[in-house]
Amino acid sequence: MNDIKLAKGIYWVGAVDHDIPPSSGYAGTSYNAYLIVDEKVTLVDGVKYSHRDQFWNRIRNIIDPVKIDYMIVNHVEPDHSSSLPEIISTIKPEKIFCSAAGKDAIIAHFHDESWPFEVVKSGDEISLGARTIHFIMTRMLHWPDSMFSYLKKDGILFSNDAFGQHIASDERFDDEVDIAIPLKGAKFFYANNLNLLSPLIKKTLRALEAMNLGIRMIAPDHGYIWRSHPEKILEAYAEWSCQKHSKEVLIVYDTKWKSTELMANAIAQGIEEKNVPVKICSLKTWHRGAIMEEFLTASTIVMGSPTINNGVIPSMAAFLHYIKGLKPKNKLGAGFGSYGWGGEGVRQINSTLDDLKIKRVDDGLRIKFVPDEAQLQACVEYGHKIAEATLAFNPGCAKD
Numbered sequence: 001m002n003d004i005k006l007a008k009g010i011y012w013v014g015a016v017d018h019d020i021p022p023s024s025g026y027a028g029t030s031y032n033a034y035l036i037v038d039e040k041v042t043l044v045d046g047v048k049y050s051h052r053d054q055f056w057n058r059i060r061n062i063i064d065p066v067k068i069d070y071m072i073v074n075h076v077e078p079d080h081s082s083s084l085p086e087i088i089s090t091i092k093p094e095k096i097f098c099s100a101a102g103k104d105a106i107i108a109h110f111h112d113e114s115w116p117f118e119v120v121k122s123g124d125e126i127s128l129g130a131r132t133i134h135f136i137m138t139r140m141l142h143w144p145d146s147m148f149s150y151l152k153k154d155g156i157l158f159s160n161d162a163f164g165q166h167i168a169s170d171e172r173f174d175d176e177v178d179i180a181i182p183l184k185g186a187k188f189f190y191a192n193n194l195n196l197l198s199p200l201i202k203k204t205l206r207a208l209e210a211m212n213l214g215i216r217m218i219a220p221d222h223g224y225i226w227r228s229h230p231e232k233i234l235e236a237y238a239e240w241s242c243q244k245h246s247k248e249v250l251i252v253y254d255t256k257w258k259s260t261e262l263m264a265n266a267i268a269q270g271i272e273e274k275n276v277p278v279k280i281c282s283l284k285t286w287h288r289g290a291i292m293e294e295f296l297t298a299s300t301i302v303m304g305s306p307t308i309n310n311g312v313i314p315s316m317a318a319f320l321h322y323i324k325g326l327k328p329k330n331k332l333g334a335g336f337g338s339y340g341w342g343g344e345g346v347r348q349i350n351s352t353l354d355d356l357k358i359k360r361v362d363d364g365l366r367i368k369f370v371p372d373e374a375q376l377q378a379c380v381e382y383g384h385k386i387a388e389a390t391l392a393f394n395p396g397c398a399k400d
């Protein structure tokens with residue numbers, strides 16, 4: 001097993017996981033942990049318990065684990081911390097550095113108050129010998145305990161889940177692959193985990209800039225390490241947290257007997273006729289996470305559902321619930337669907353758009369049972385209207 005070095009004396013000692021259930025919406029991930037060999041040998045974060053063998057083998061390849069003095073816990077979510085009891089009992093660290101909320105969360109997970117906690121706050125520094133670590137609290141990004149650890153001499157920011165990507169790969173660094181690959185993974189991660197925290201992310205990015213740290217590398221807890229292009233992911237986060245988007249429409253729908261599908265296709269035709277890019281995402285084939293990844297940078301969402309039992313079809317109900325939690329801002333929306341009698345489905349879509357303060361094109365388009373030629377033409381014209389509203393929609397950067 002070859003050592004994977006970020007810089008002299010600084011190693012990746014994480015684990016790659018190809019065994020993620022398809023329900024997650026991504027094919028695999030890595031749990032990134034880091035080892036700094038200095039006078040005080042320091043471990044930054046752990047890995048998921050199921051993948052600890054890879055982690056221990058990597059560490060043993062470099063040093064006897066009992067020689068580790070310090071443990072830093074940047075984030076207590078179990079994919080990084082479920083190996084902690086075994087790590088602590090094996091290495092018996094002199095100190096465990098974490099935030100105040102991190103200490104609470106570690107105790108609430110593992111119920112052992114005797115561990116040698118050393119609570120740190122923003123601006124605190126510890127010396128490892130030749131190197132110094134500077135701590136930056138990033139509360140609620142994305143858990144209350146989250147913090148960054150910045151290795152000053154080497155300019156490496158250990159950023160826990162921020163800037164991460166759920167990708168299982170043989171390569172570890174952004175410069176070993178096409179940069180579009182880690183950026184796409186980071187976009188999925190942001191859209192599905194962080195979008196609701198965008199105001200806080202903007203604030204954190206501003207604070208990081210003001211600190212003028214001279215970051216040379218960003219080492220997240222998942223996916224590729226931003227070794228050569230840290231500026232690319234910082235720029236991407238600045239754009240995503242502003243909820244900047246291109247003029248593009250997503251049609252998200254489901255159908256039982258295909259009438260809503262006929263409507264979706266005709267609406268898409270109308271949008272295309274006005275030269276606005278459009279993607280049709282059937283909830284039967286698209287994972288909600290992939291839809292949110294697209295929606296992060298698309299201006300307009302058009303959601304379609306038949307009315308089933310006085311509401312939307314269950315797959316759309318699940319999607320509306322999901323999108324509500326992620327709080328997209330600065331967007332335009334519309335609803336449509338086929339119905340038999342009451343037609344409440346479109347009203348339910350409208351109500352979610354209103355709750356999210358997504359600007360509605362209008363009250364939506366409903367068609368009784370199966371659309372005929374004239375009704376399909378009305379759908380094409382509805383597509384024209386959505387495209388025109390999209391072209392006229394220029395909201396700028398989202399307000400905090």
Ligand SMILES: Cc1cc2nc3c(=O)[nH]c(=O)nc-3n(C[C@H](O)[C@H](O)[C@H](O)COP(=O)(O)O)c2cc1C
Pocket residue numbers: 254255256257258259260261305306307308309310311338339340341342343344368369370
């Ligand atoms: C189980 C079931 C429940 C339904 N409940 C309603 C309802 O409460 N209100 C309504 O307007 N239509 C209701 N419908 C009728 C459908 O909305 C109608 O068949 C519609 O055309 C289906 O659209 P689709 O072809 O896109 O699936 C129901 C249909 C089914 C199969």
